[in-house]
Amino acid sequence: MRGLTIERTAAVLLFALVFALAARIPVDTDMWWHLRSGEHILTRGFIYTDPFSHTMQGEPWINHSWGAQIILLAFWRVSGYLGLTVYMAWLATAGMYVLFRMSAGSVYVRAFIIVIGATAAAVFWSPRPQMISFFLSTIVLYLLYLYKVRRTDRVWLFVPLMALWGNLHAGFSIGFIILGGFIVGEGMQNLLNPRSADTLGWRRLGKLIAIAVLSVGALAINPYGLNMLLVPFQTIGIGALRSFIQEWNSPNFQERQTWGFIILLFGTLGAVGASKKPLAWSDFVLLSGTGFLALTAGRNIAVFSVIAVPVFAYHVDAALRERGWILKTVRRPSPLMRRVNAVIVVLAILGAGAKTLLVLDEQIVDPELRRILPVEAVEFIQRERPAAPMFNSYNWGGYLLYALPDYPVFVDGRTDLYGDALLTRYLQTALGSPGWEDALTEYSINLILVETGSGLALRLLDDPAWRLVYDDPLASIYVREVA
Numbered sequence: 001m002r003g004l005t006i007e008r009t010a011a012v013l014l015f016a017l018v019f020a021l022a023a024r025i026p027v028d029t030d031m032w033w034h035l036r037s038g039e040h041i042l043t044r045g046f047i048y049t050d051p052f053s054h055t056m057q058g059e060p061w062i063n064h065s066w067g068a069q070i071i072l073l074a075f076w077r078v079s080g081y082l083g084l085t086v087y088m089a090w091l092a093t094a095g096m097y098v099l100f101r102m103s104a105g106s107v108y109v110r111a112f113i114i115v116i117g118a119t120a121a122a123v124f125w126s127p128r129p130q131m132i133s134f135f136l137s138t139i140v141l142y143l144l145y146l147y148k149v150r151r152t153d154r155v156w157l158f159v160p161l162m163a164l165w166g167n168l169h170a171g172f173s174i175g176f177i178i179l180g181g182f183i184v185g186e187g188m189q190n191l192l193n194p195r196s197a198d199t200l201g202w203r204r205l206g207k208l209i210a211i212a213v214l215s216v217g218a219l220a221i222n223p224y225g226l227n228m229l230l231v232p233f234q235t236i237g238i239g240a241l242r243s244f245i246q247e248w249n250s251p252n253f254q255e256r257q258t259w260g261f262i263i264l265l266f267g268t269l270g271a272v273g274a275s276k277k278p279l280a281w282s283d284f285v286l287l288s289g290t291g292f293l294a295l296t297a298g299r300n301i302a303v304f305s306v307i308a309v310p311v312f313a314y315h316v317d318a319a320l321r322e323r324g325w326i327l328k329t330v331r332r333p334s335p336l337m338r339r340v341n342a343v344i345v346v347l348a349i350l351g352a353g354a355k356t357l358l359v360l361d362e363q364i365v366d367p368e369l370r371r372i373l374p375v376e377a378v379e380f381i382q383r384e385r386p387a388a389p390m391f392n393s394y395n396w397g398g399y400l401l402y403a404l405p406d407y408p409v410f411v412d413g414r415t416d417l418y419g420d421a422l423l424t425r426y427l428q429t430a431l432g433s434p435g436w437e438d439a440l441t442e443y444s445i446n447l448i449l450v451e452t453g454s455g456l457a458l459r460l461l462d463d464p465a466w467r468l469v470y471d472d473p474l475a476s477i478y479v480r481e482v483a
Contacts, residue, residue: 014107020351020356021092025081025085026088027373029413034398036052037065047063048061052409059417066167068132072127084127088125089356091134096118098138102141113267113316114309117308118260123258132169133172137171137175155208162216162218162219179212183208186282190205234419235416247299264304264309268315274316376472377475377476378399380469380470388408391429392409392410393450394412394430429456430450430456433455447478449476449477
């Protein structure tokens with residue numbers, strides 16, 4: 001109890017709150033194909049060609065998340081939805097803790113900014129391999145912080161870190177974005193303000209460049225070799241992502257879930273303006289670069305949050321100190337205060353645990369799953385066993401891949417596999433656009449599972465070649481009439 005100071009109590013409260021914020025019902029549809037891939041790896045070995053769809057069956061596929069899929073599957077097998085929630089909440093909390101460690105200011109200032117940053121980044125948090133990329137991106141930033149601010153040289157860790165990251169998720173590109181932006185920013189600092197005490201000299205910057213080059217080579221240590229480097233470029237080159245998938249579109253600021261990002265963005269700009277401390281060029285490059293990425297694709301908000309939180313905290317702390325507004329805490333709390341702190345800590349931990357268990361109550365989880373996923377339609381297919389091949393909604397492809405392993409999907413969330421051409425054909429068919437019948441004929445589709453009221457569903461209602469055999473407010477199933 002002697003160690004429970006006001007600062008430590010506040011920190012425990014903060015991270016109990018972050019954990020509770022991250023502990024949500026795991027309903028992300030892409031989560032399911034990651035689980036199925038993990039099962040395939042453990043039972044049949046590494047995946048080099050697509051085993052899950054009938055449209056790309058046998059085509060080369062770089063399963064860039066294979067390591068994270070095994071980790072995700074382990075949590076799922078040990079404790080189901082609870083395991084997935086703990087996986088997500090633990091990585092989110094650990095990442096925010098790393099940002100807390102590198103942020104300036106009193107525990108109150110840092111806690112306030114961490115809450116804003118967590119609220120912004122939470123848009124990204126879901127039980128998928130990308131959570132590992134979120135956590136590792138904070139580690140990359142922390143190593144740079146140690147190298148520049150603390151003058152502690154741990155940059156050699158980038159090489160094994162990138163080798164590991166390359167076997168977990170293609171989000172390793174985030175690590176290179178942060179590392180590259182930092183190098184560019186510090187290069188500008190050397191050119192424009194070389195005498196500043198905060199400038200990283202050319203010699204130390206050169207070492208960082210050499211480490212970055214070695215880190216690129218380390219990425220080749222994976223089952224797919226240098227091909228792993230191509231995955232991020234293949235993904236961002238798919239135009240259908242921006243046309244159809246929400247997380248690849250610009251944030252919708254009419255939705256409240258994006259307001260944390262707005263507060264973080266303008267709060268950081270305000271803090272920089274209020275402080276007399278100059279904005280470091282590396283901070284400027286990283287803030288502007290990740291800010292641009294976040295404004296063009298909502299999935300990048302979390303990357304911006306990682307960069308913005310320490311900058312925000314540094315300039316808020318500087319602005320407060322410049323005005324003499326220092327929040328002081330009791331250095332030596334009384335025995336009574338220590339006991340009160342202990343009670344508060346226990347209640348915070350219990351509260352976070354209770355919230356985690358509450359959101360996983362069957363009476364809450366089951367209705368939520370049925371609201372988002374075609375659970376009852378899948379039960380119909382499992383029972384009636386209509387003939388394949390199947391055309392399915394992209395939004396449900398990952399779930400169908402897991403729930404109906406005997407029915408290869410038409411398409412799912414593995415956009416890097418399907419590419420622009422097939423995804424565009426899918427969109428044309430799903431929307432019921434002119435020529436919608438062509439793909440159904442080409443792929444000999446006998447079974448269709450799509451959203452009730454979708455463009456394709458409305459087209460099929462008036463087509464005598466198709467018969468509606470199941471529908472509910474969420475999903476409709478059509479089968480081809482036998483001539």
